Amino acid sequence: MADEKPLRLLVVAYEFPPSPSPQSLRWSYLTRELVALGHDVHVLAPDHPADGLGLPAIPPGLTVHRCFAGPLMGFLAARARRRRRSAGPPAEPQGQGGAAVAAEVELNWKGRLWHAGLNWKGRMFLRAQRLMEWLLFPDLRGEWKPWAKRRMQALLDEIRPDVVISSHEPATTLELGLMAARRGVRWVADLGDPVLAPYTPRRWHRRAEALEREVCARAECVLVTTDRAAALLARRHGLPADRCAVLTQGYDPAPALPPDGPQDPRFDTGRLELLYTGSFYGFRRHDALMEAVLATPGTRLNIASVKVPDDIAEVARRSPGAIRLLGFMPHLRALKAQRAVDVLVNIANDDPCQVPGKLYEYLGARKPILHLCPDPADPADAAAALLAGTGHGVACRNDARDIARVLRAWRDLKQAGGTVPFVPTPDAAAGHAWPAIAARLDAIIRARHRPEAGSERTPPPSTAPRNDKRMSMRRDAPPSGSEIASLAVIGLGYIGLPTAAMFAASGLRVYGVDISQRAVDSVNQGRAHIEEGDLDALVERGVKEGRLSAHLDPQPADAFIIAVPTPVGHDENHAPDVSYVEAAGRSLAPVLKKGDLVILESTSPVGTTGMLARVMAELRPDLAFPGGDRGPDVHLAYCPERIIPGQMLRELVDNDRIIGGMTPECAKRAAGLYQRFVKGECLLTDDRTAEMVKLTENAYRDVNIAFANELSMICDRLGIDAWDVIGFANRHPRVSILNPGPGVGGHCIAVDPWFIVASAPEQARLIRQAREVNDHKPLHVIAKVEQALAGRPDARIACLGLTYKPDVDDFRESPALQIARTLSERYPGRVLCADPFEAALPHAGLGELDLQLVPAEEAVQSADIVLLLVGHKAFRRLAPGAGKQVMDTVGLWRR
Numbered sequence: 001m002a003d004e005k006p007l008r009l010l011v012v013a014y015e016f017p018p019s020p021s022p023q024s025l026r027w028s029y030l031t032r033e034l035v036a037l038g039h040d041v042h043v044l045a046p047d048h049p050a051d052g053l054g055l056p057a058i059p060p061g062l063t064v065h066r067c068f069a070g071p072l073m074g075f076l077a078a079r080a081r082r083r084r085r086s087a088g089p090p091a092e093p094q095g096q097g098g099a100a101v102a103a104e105v106e107l108n109w110k111g112r113l114w115h116a117g118l119n120w121k122g123r124m125f126l127r128a129q130r131l132m133e134w135l136l137f138p139d140l141r142g143e144w145k146p147w148a149k150r151r152m153q154a155l156l157d158e159i160r161p162d163v164v165i166s167s168h169e170p171a172t173t174l175e176l177g178l179m180a181a182r183r184g185v186r187w188v189a190d191l192g193d194p195v196l197a198p199y200t201p202r203r204w205h206r207r208a209e210a211l212e213r214e215v216c217a218r219a220e221c222v223l224v225t226t227d228r229a230a231a232l233l234a235r236r237h238g239l240p241a242d243r244c245a246v247l248t249q250g251y252d253p254a255p256a257l258p259p260d261g262p263q264d265p266r267f268d269t270g271r272l273e274l275l276y277t278g279s280f281y282g283f284r285r286h287d288a289l290m291e292a293v294l295a296t297p298g299t300r301l302n303i304a305s306v307k308v309p310d311d312i313a314e315v316a317r318r319s320p321g322a323i324r325l326l327g328f329m330p331h332l333r334a335l336k337a338q339r340a341v342d343v344l345v346n347i348a349n350d351d352p353c354q355v356p357g358k359l360y361e362y363l364g365a366r367k368p369i370l371h372l373c374p375d376p377a378d379p380a381d382a383a384a385a386l387l388a389g390t391g392h393g394v395a396c397r398n399d400a401r402d403i404a405r406v407l408r409a410w411r412d413l414k415q416a417g418g419t420v421p422f423v424p425t426p427d428a429a430a431g432h433a434w435p436a437i438a439a440r441l442d443a444i445i446r447a448r449h450r451p452e453a454g455s456e457r458t459p460p461p462s463t464a465p466r467n468d469k470r471m472s473m474r475r476d477a478p479p480s481g482s483e484i485a486s487l488a489v490i491g492l493g494y495i496g497l498p499t500a501a502m503f504a505a506s507g508l509r510v511y512g513v514d515i516s517q518r519a520v521d522s523v524n525q526g527r528a529h530i531e532e533g534d535l536d537a538l539v540e541r542g543v544k545e546g547r548l549s550a551h552l553d554p555q556p557a558d559a560f561i562i563a564v565p566t567p568v569g570h571d572e573n574h575a576p577d578v579s580y581v582e583a584a585g586r587s588l589a590p591v592l593k594k595g596d597l598v599i600l601e602s603t604s605p606v607g608t609t610g611m612l613a614r615v616m617a618e619l620r621p622d623l624a625f626p627g628g629d630r631g632p633d634v635h636l637a638y639c640p641e642r643i644i645p646g647q648m649l650r651e652l653v654d655n656d657r658i659i660g661g662m663t664p665e666c667a668k669r670a671a672g673l674y675q676r677f678v679k680g681e682c683l684l685t686d687d688r689t690a691e692m693v694k695l696t697e698n699a700y701r702d703v704n705i706a707f708a709n710e711l712s713m714i715c716d717r718l719g720i721d722a723w724d725v726i727g728f729a730n731r732h733p734r735v736s737i738l739n740p741g742p743g744v745g746g747h748c749i750a751v752d753p754w755f756i757v758a759s760a761p762e763q764a765r766l767i768r769q770a771r772e773v774n775d776h777k778p779l780h781v782i783a784k785v786e787q788a789l790a791g792r793p794d795a796r797i798a799c800l801g802l803t804y805k806p807d808v809d810d811f812r813e814s815p816a817l818q819i820a821r822t823l824s825e826r827y828p829g830r831v832l833c834a835d836p837f838e839a840a841l842p843h844a845g846l847g848e849l850d851l852q853l854v855p856a857e858e859a860v861q862s863a864d865i866v867l868l869l870v871g872h873k874a875f876r877r878l879a880p881g882a883g884k885q886v887m888d889t890v891g892l893w894r895r
């Protein structure tokens with residue numbers, strides 16, 4: 001469930017301001033936006049020698065933890081600091097006239113020395129750098145690792161982040177992310193490019209690939225910048241689509257541009273001014289552009305780049321009127337220049353699927369972009385597609401004549417007093433602004449952050465393909481249930497009906513089957529007989545379109561889902577009752593045929609799916625079932641349901657599914673069926689494990705609620721406010737106690753733990769005890785009310801809420817109902833009950849209850865004791881007046 005509370009995030013970024021690299025800018029913007037979204041953001045970054053001039057400001061809410069960068073960079077950083085201290089405030093480098101940064105020793109954005117005129121110290125330094133560059137993985141920046149590791153360990157203890165995000169490059173940060181994951185902290189890895197990239201030195205190929213594999217197996221989510229990278233990771237490591245997200249570079253919609261100064265290049269109104277910002281790599285071919293500019297008088301290409309290839313420098317020297325080198329421009333000044341020229345130039349990478357980060361930056365300038373590429377019509381050219389989609393520019397073949405033709409036309413337009421055509425598609429670029437990208441990142445992080453009681457957790461099952469016991473379906477794997485055209489859902493209750501309606505919406509022909517005439521009639525009239533968000537509309541659509549119908553008997557189909565009740569006995573043994581499952585199996589056996597798939601969804605004691613197979617095998621000796629001697633004709637799987645009433649339709653789609661096949665093929669076929677609409681991950685296992693998983697989930701909840709309920713009873717005894725105690729205790733970073741309540745109800749948590757107790761009574765001591773604590777809580781509430789009544793013999797009681805949980809019309813095993821009924825029986829005429837869902841009582845077979853039902857306001861007004869039993873939204877605004885004794889068992893009026 002999404003948690004809207006701000007999170008504590010630790011971003012591990014080698015490249016972070018003052019480093020001026022593209023990766024540093026990415027995390028500078030993303031952290032700024034995460035802070036704006038309210039998160040408590042910490043960054044672990046090395047000391048860096050750059051001065052950070054012209055970079056976006058670090059926002060006040062962001063905490064940067066710097067640590068030693070390693071011997072070489074650390075030395076440079078210390079020296080730069082000393083120099084800055086003695087030289088006073090630094091001035092921005094001059095951009096005019098092609099002057100590059102003037103300094104004795106300079107670094108390119110990977111931290112490598114690049115300046116030619118070095119003295120002997122510089123040359124020694126360069127040699128040391130080359131040696132370390134060769135020795136360290138993945139490059140010189142690996143020297144940070146020992147210091148970063150120590151600092152990281154300390155930060156994990158100190159700040160206890162909810163999620164760690166590591167920013168690649170260098171790969172060192174991924175190794176730090178892995179370290180956090182091994183300590184049980186959730187980890188999102190921003191990979192950008194794959195670790196094993198075409199530019200990875202040969203000697204590091206194996207190591208890079210192994211690291212990449214481990215990242216894909218352990219990170220909660222891997223972020224890449226292109227679809228191509230996502231596909232590559234899926235191919236190489238089976239990274240499923242739902243653990244990989246494409247998060248491109250972006251642009252700042254409102255950059256804090258610096259005031260005008262002598263550093264700003266001046267642009268001519270009389271000629272067509274082009275600007276190229278960024279590096280020239282070997283995989284971006286620039287010669288055609290040079291040729292075209294030289295062949296088009298009245299145009300000038302401005303280049304803002306730390307270093308240009310020698311041939312460009314030579315042309316610029318010979319033809320300064322056509323090519324102007326602006327040298328290194330601090331980021332914000334470069335953004336300013338981008339907004340002042342006529343045309344922004346982008347040269348495609350050799351791989352057309354890659355979109356250079358600068359293209360996104362250009363979108364923010366709102367100037368026409370000229371994209372030079374091998375083939376403008378190539379559908380794989382992602383940059384061309386981006387321009388076509390946003391209307392921010394044109395793609396042109398990277399050929400001197402073609403480019404010159406475009407430049408001539410635009411130059412003539414400008415010289416005739418016009419402007420270069422620029423008609424952006426309204427709002428089309430907005431999704432590429434950093435706030436929009438950060439919002440996507442926020443959603444990814446929140447989806448991965450599910451708070452739990454302890455900080456340690458068992459890592460999720462690895463999703464790499466593995467043996468047939470437990471494996472994950474890649475979402476792009478061909479679903480082996482795709483041959484299924486029709487489905488019968490047996491049991492049209494809270495689980496069966498939404499499931500049937502979703503499958504109908506996915507295009508299957510669905511036969512709903514229920515022994516209740518009322519359920520069948522209501523579905524056939526296009527109505528849901530249960531209250532659940534948009535379910536009514538979904539049922540209506542399915543029926544209208546002829547894809548959903550309801551029946552009293554099973555109809556032949558390709559697949560069957562059984563979702564009938566599995567109650568427990570109310571005697572002291574609480575024995576599970578699987579007779580409904582058995583009856584459902586018996587009723588569908590006659591219509592089974594070879595190739596069918598049967599899935600049990602009812603929460604069941606371990607072994608029930610096997611029992612179902614045996615029952616059907618007995619009735620259909622002509623068919624082979626799993627567990628028999630022959631390969632099965634009918635496949636059987638157990639797939640528990642985890643949806644929560646009130647959010648069922650959303651959770652049906654989003655939740656991960658555990659799919660336990662009686663054979664691996666059974667599991668695969670069932671997964672194929674669910675993948676028609678399930679966006680969560682389908683995790684495959686065997687039937688008995690899947691049965692136990694469902695019981696475990698509910699027993700876990702029950703035990704934790706029991707702890708809160710027991711605490712509340714202890715506090716009552718000691719005269720302490722339990723809510724205060726829990727609230728204060730939960731401020732401990734590793735404590736997360738749930739809310740107490742009047743007891744535990746519903747068809748799942750109050751029931752399923754008994755299945756475990758019944759199957760292993762000797763071992764399930766804590767689980768049994770928790771059940772008993774929770775079952776005792778309504779009696780405790782009743783006793784408290786009676787205590788209050790002892791001194792006020794005529795007092796009237798308002799019981800607010802009867803359902804087992806807020807905002808659903810479900811009364812099964814409801815402790816609120818139990819309390820209201822007991823008090824009504826014991827104090828006839830003095831108990832007033834109210835529930836916004838009271839109309840559903842007759843349908844729940846509770847129409848005959850001897851309860852005095854009144855509107856909630858009336859109950860509160862006439863009562864002396866107001867007992868709040870369910871936190872329905874409708875009760876939030878009720879205000880019991882002065883003089884009334886309020887017993888809020890759920891803490892609704894405290895929130």
Ligand SMILES: NC(=O)c1ccc[n+]([C@@H]2O[C@H](COP(=O)([O-])OP(=O)(O)OC[C@H]3O[C@@H](n4cnc5c(N)ncnc54)[C@H](O)[C@@H]3O)[C@@H](O)[C@H]2O)c1
Pocket residue numbers: 490491492493494495496513514515516519563564565566580583584587601602603604641642643644645747748
């Ligand atoms: N409701 C939940 O929130 C929830 C969540 C997870 C799992 N489950 C589990 O799913 C299963 C179904 O729960 P539910 O809440 O949908 O129950 P439900 O009582 O709402 O619905 C069950 C339906 O099955 C019908 N039925 C009973 N026997 C039948 C038969 N032989 N043939 C055809 N129909 C038959 C009943 O008439 C009823 O309409 C249970 O095992 C439950 O524990 C429920």
